[in-house]
Amino acid sequence: MTLRFQNDFSLKALNTLGFDAVAERFVRLHSVDEIRELRSEVLQSNSPLLFIGGGSNLVLGSKVHGIVAQLAMTGYQVEALDEARVRVTVGGGENWHELVCRSLEQGIYGLENLALIPGSVGAAPVQNIGAYGVEVKDRLEAVEVYDWKEDRVYWLSNASCEFTYRDSRFKREGGRYLIIRVRFLLSRLPQTVTTYAPLRALLSESEREKPEAVFNAVCSIRREKLPDPAELGNAGSFFKNPVVSPEVHQRMKEAYPSLVSFPDRGGFKLAAGWLIDQLGWKGRQMGDVAVHENQALVLVNRGGGDRNQLELLAKAISQDVLDTYGVELEPEPRFYP
Numbered sequence: 254m255t256l257r258f259q260n261d262f263s264l265k266a267l268n269t270l271g272f273d274a275v276a277e278r279f280v281r282l283h284s285v286d287e288i289r290e291l292r293s294e295v296l297q298s299n300s301p302l303l304f305i306g307g308g309s310n311l312v313l314g315s316k317v318h319g320i321v322a323q324l325a326m327t328g329y330q331v332e333a334l335d336e337a338r339v340r341v342t343v344g345g346g347e348n349w350h351e352l353v354c355r356s357l358e359q360g361i362y363g364l365e366n367l368a369l370i371p372g373s374v375g376a377a378p379v380q381n382i383g384a385y386g387v388e389v390k391d392r393l394e395a396v397e398v399y400d401w402k403e404d405r406v407y408w409l410s411n412a413s414c415e416f417t418y419r420d421s422r423f424k425r426e427g428g429r430y431l432i433i434r435v436r437f438l439l440s441r442l443p444q445t446v447t448t449y450a451p452l453r454a455l456l457s458e459s460e461r462e463k464p465e466a467v468f469n470a471v472c473s474i475r476r477e478k479l480p481d482p483a484e485l486g487n488a489g490s491f492f493k494n495p496v497v498s499p500e501v502h503q504r505m506k507e508a509y510p511s512l513v514s515f516p517d518r519g520g521f522k523l524a525a526g527w528l529i530d531q532l533g534w535k536g537r538q539m540g541d542v543a544v545h546e547n548q549a550l551v552l553v554n555r556g557g558g559d560r561n562q563l564e565l566l567a568k569a570i571s572q573d574v575l576d577t578y579g580v581e582l583e584p585e586p587r588f589y590p
């Protein structure tokens with residue numbers, strides 16, 4: 254038995270909301286052998302199991318029964334496919350932002366729009382992380398998984414991951430796959446994406462071609478706009494941007510001419526932050542949780558907040574949006590348990 258379980262382990266530093274959550278048992282996984290050992294233990298003890306990365310997309314209850322396991326498998330390998338294309342294979346336990354910085358420093362481009370997203374490399378495909386017009390699926394070749402159900406390690410191609418907007422088969426089939434490595438297809442040639450207006454506004458025409466400049470602009474906007482979880486607990490955007498049909502969009506645009514929306518998936522994606530902001534939620538507090546002053550899509554823990562309070566606030570916001578616009582909001586983070 255090589256696994257080292259820690260009992261009554263505080264997850265306060267392992268969830269960016271900073272909730273006071275305690276795991277009954279906590280363990281770090283360094284190899285596939287250890288994963289297999291954990292599987293035997295889970296089957297034997299019939300324990301619930303949660304995989305955790307950086308806890309930046311999780312809303313935890315105060316007592317987390319069973320086992321919480323964090324992947325600690327690291328590694329970074331670069332393989333040149335030709336003069337331009339580079340395959341980069343990264344351990345799921347690596348930090349996402351450090352990967353973005355490291356690849357950029359080596360003149361390997363493609364991840365710059367995804368700078369400063371908290372969390373681990375292994376969790377990035379789970380919700381197909383995206384920002385400023387780039388999603389991880391646009392840069393990903395395959396993921397290596399441990400299939401919990403079949404006790405097998407194998408690679409899944411990009412297509413097999415069934416990525417959609419902030420979603421994937423990993424999110425839908427929660428708990429079946431532990432992502433242990435991710436393989437990216439990046440480039441030595443700049444492939445910048447600067448379609449988002451705030452990003453364009455910060456960059457001159459020549460800078461728009463330079464991945465380093467795009468990286469710096471993304472970091473600068475995010476630092477200004479988003480609360481740093483180290484200072485103010487949050488889980489990033491709390492709701493997904495809803496998509497409505499062209500007919501519904503037309504009616505809403507007539508009623509609310511300043512509605513922020515973008516053509517997407519055969520309909521229109523509405524900026525959830527705009528819908529919430531219009532209803533006056535920015536800065537409003539319920540108990541110890543609140544809507545951030547600068548960004549209506551971000552819910553924050555002012556200290557002492559918990560899952561129940563956050564759920565109440567999120568429900569009040571969703572209900573208000575539904576009553577006013579007839580649009581349903583879906584939370585982005587996972588609630589556990």
Ligand code: FAD
Pocket residue numbers: 269303304305306307308309310311324345369370371372373374375376377379380381382383384419423427430431432433479480481482487488489490587
């Ligand atoms: P966790 O929160 O620990 O886990 C998330 C889910 O993934 C859980 O269901 C967990 O069980 C599962 N999981 C974790 N690791 C693995 C693994 N190795 N294999 C299988 N399943 C696993 N998201 C965006 O898309 N775009 C953004 O721009 C963005 N900005 C953010 C800004 C802030 C300030 C914050 C707090 C969050 C932001 N997020 C954003 C959300 C979050 O950072 C991402 O979803 C991130 O990928 C979560 O990584 P994590 O390691 O913290 O995952």
Ligand code: NAP
Pocket residue numbers: 383384385386448449450451478479488489490491494513515524525526550585
């Ligand atoms: P923003 O730039 O103020 O834009 C508001 C919304 O409009 C965003 O949600 C974005 O959708 C959409 N949008 C803006 N320009 C667009 C374009 N040219 N084409 C299509 N959609 C467009 O957003 P923000 O809140 O400051 O966030 C900036 C980026 O970082 C966004 O991509 C956002 O998703 C990402 N982010 C995500 C999280 C998270 O936790 N998920 C947290 C912080 C930031 P999209 O969200 O679909 O891109």
